[in-house]
Amino acid sequence: MTRRYGKAPFRAAAIHGGPGAVGSAGGLAEGLAVSASCGVLEPFQSKETIPELEAELEKQLAAEAAAPVALIGHSWGAWLAALFAAEHPERVSKLILVGSGPLHSRYVPLIGERRLARLDGRRRERFQALLAELDSPDAIDRDALLAEFGALCTASDVYAPADPPCPESPSHCDGRMYARVWAEAAALRESGELLRRFSALRIPVTVIHGEADPHPPEGVAEPLREAGVSFSFRLLPRCGHTPWREQYARGPFFDLLAREL
Numbered sequence: 001m002t003r004r005y006g007k008a009p010f011r012a013a014a015i016h017g018g019p020g021a022v023g024s025a026g027g028l029a030e031g032l033a034v035s036a037s038c039g040v041l042e043p044f045q046s047k048e049t050i051p052e053l054e055a056e057l058e059k060q061l062a063a064e065a066a067a068p069v070a071l072i073g074h075s076w077g078a079w080l081a082a083l084f085a086a087e088h089p090e091r092v093s094k095l096i097l098v099g100s101g102p103l104h105s106r107y108v109p110l111i112g113e114r115r116l117a118r119l120d121g122r123r124r125e126r127f128q129a130l131l132a133e134l135d136s137p138d139a140i141d142r143d144a145l146l147a148e149f150g151a152l153c154t155a156s157d158v159y160a161p162a163d164p165p166c167p168e169s170p171s172h173c174d175g176r177m178y179a180r181v182w183a184e185a186a187a188l189r190e191s192g193e194l195l196r197r198f199s200a201l202r203i204p205v206t207v208i209h210g211e212a213d214p215h216p217p218e219g220v221a222e223p224l225r226e227a228g229v230s231f232s233f234r235l236l237p238r239c240g241h242t243p244w245r246e247q248y249a250r251g252p253f254f255d256l257l258a259r260e261l
Helices: 026-035 050-064 076-087 105-117 121-135 142-157 175-191 193-198 218-226 250-260
Strands: 002-005 010-015 039-043 065-074 092-098 205-210 232-236
Touching: 002 026, 002 050, 010 026, 010 050, 010 076, 026 039, 026 065, 026 250, 039 050, 039 065, 050 065, 050 076, 050 175, 065 076, 076 092, 076 175, 076 193, 092 250, 105 121, 105 142, 105 218, 121 142, 121 175, 142 175, 175 193, 193 218, 205 218, 205 250, 232 250
Parallel strands: 010 039, 010 065, 065 092, 092 205, 205 232
Antiparallel strands: 002 039
């Protein structure tokens, strides 16, 4: 499934995070269609391995996008967009990584530390319990667990929520997809293969990161520099993990995207 914003030709696509946060890039795609006055696609991920997700995205873009297309990936979606662009450079004009997870495992502990520091005692305990449950092969109702975990992450990851709040697009939390895809993605990072795939990029790359994002911005920028990847870097002040839902960063974020496109 692919949602469309604005009018054809569709020259940009917003790739959602998670894995399994299906439909969570709706606010990004909608705001971009307005700010950049262009057609934007929001492809929904439905597969449970990274190669299958890449093949699915290829079919979605081939069916509706005006190639080459600008890919704007958020969080896990930044990784998927980069993996796709490395494999299909002829289909991608530009890659924009928004709130990407760190590309080297040495930065991973900082995410949990920063999230826990921003939650009160009860929610901190529940966060840790949910993380353990999601990692358990015996977990029951993974969709509900992922939805609750996502809500706690949202509470910890925001700097100042937009007022009025950014309209939420309909979304579905796919806990099975999260478990299977994230295990594969984490292994790619741990082995160094993820960064090797990034090093194959031969298209313009822009990194946009919130200064207050628990995912450390240096965890994206420093590994890219070490791998010899050419990129531009934009740090948004007073901004958490999801810029389009932020009070202070929403406007500058969409202005920046419009200039990038």
